[in-house]
Amino acid sequence: MTFVHPGSLNSKVSLDFVKEQIKNNKQPWTAEFNTIKNSSFALRKPHAFVTINSKNDKQASEMQNDAIAAYSQALLWYFSDDTVYANRAIAILNAWSSFDGFTSGTDQDKLQAGWVGAVFAPAAEIMRSYNLWSLPEIRQFQMMLKKSFYPHLLIASSWNGNVDLTQIDALISIAVFNEDENAFNLALKRIEKRNPAYFYLTSESKKLRDISGDGNDINHFWGYPTKWVDGLTQETCRDNGHHSQYALGSAIHVAEVAWNQGVDIYSKNQARYVAALELLASQLLSNKVDTCKKSSATKSRYNTWEIGYNHYHNRMGIELPFTKALIEKEIRPYSQRAIWNLVYETLTHANQPKRLP
Numbered sequence: 001m002t003f004v005h006p007g008s009l010n011s012k013v014s015l016d017f018v019k020e021q022i023k024n025n026k027q028p029w030t031a032e033f034n035t036i037k038n039s040s041f042a043l044r045k046p047h048a049f050v051t052i053n054s055k056n057d058k059q060a061s062e063m064q065n066d067a068i069a070a071y072s073q074a075l076l077w078y079f080s081d082d083t084v085y086a087n088r089a090i091a092i093l094n095a096w097s098s099f100d101g102f103t104s105g106t107d108q109d110k111l112q113a114g115w116v117g118a119v120f121a122p123a124a125e126i127m128r129s130y131n132l133w134s135l136p137e138i139r140q141f142q143m144m145l146k147k148s149f150y151p152h153l154l155i156a157s158s159w160n161g162n163v164d165l166t167q168i169d170a171l172i173s174i175a176v177f178n179e180d181e182n183a184f185n186l187a188l189k190r191i192e193k194r195n196p197a198y199f200y201l202t203s204e205s206k207k208l209r210d211i212s213g214d215g216n217d218i219n220h221f222w223g224y225p226t227k228w229v230d231g232l233t234q235e236t237c238r239d240n241g242h243h244s245q246y247a248l249g250s251a252i253h254v255a256e257v258a259w260n261q262g263v264d265i266y267s268k269n270q271a272r273y274v275a276a277l278e279l280l281a282s283q284l285l286s287n288k289v290d291t292c293k294k295s296s297a298t299k300s301r302y303n304t305w306e307i308g309y310n311h312y313h314n315r316m317g318i319e320l321p322f323t324k325a326l327i328e329k330e331i332r333p334y335s336q337r338a339i340w341n342l343v344y345e346t347l348t349h350a351n352q353p354k355r356l357p
Contacts, residue, residue, distance in 0.1 A: 004260060008177060070089050124141055169250040201230055
């Protein structure tokens, strides 16, 4: 296949649209841009390690923050043309080019590789157009991702589905940056398998809904819900809104990356993703989870609803009233802007113009 660049989480059309809004002091983009500009990520220098023990919280946090900083600085450069940010971004990417791998020996490595890879790759994808990031440096970063991240992304985690979705998010973005068709197609196969096992649709076969390998005990796998409704997630009854929120964000990321490469995951999963967005948004707004015996809605709000809403509402014209209300009342005012693989999505994807893939 012929890959489009930039074309992981951000396309040139979407980046240029946001750049124009900031130039004209439009909201919410200008305020979000200034939030990044005034954050510690705008000034951050690399804290690279040769290896990472993913169970070491300090090491894991430093790596995650470096990835977020590289992406933040890449966005700042693209939107401002200030090469100070470009040089800071490539300094971080180059520092991590010598990274040799994850060492905890558990599925925490897979989760860490997902969180970090899903942010490093979009940062690198933006920076590949910067003429002072040399081709040898780009190649070295690509090889590092292949050597050190692929081993922890190519095989699905045996933990809850949020981990697999995060892995797939990283895998498809890295595949675009590396121009790796095999990895790209593997990500598409993985998301097709995971979707029915994470986002419930009453219309689907029971066999599709349990890939846990524990004897097809669907009730156990889904946390013993009291109501089986469209949009229920595999972790709604675990800790609704926490893992469910960033799992949904990861799945939508995969669809957006594929869309930017001319592959439409969104349409096939429209009923699934719209139901999941609306159900979870309604539960967070009401702080009630009547689909489970014990679970309650989390107070955490992550900046990860804009991409799904932008596609289904702005591009496709579908009404998502609960998602819209959550974005306007809670996500834009006070959501956590940068955590794990959920980073500044109001800036990059709010109110994008309708366009074809």
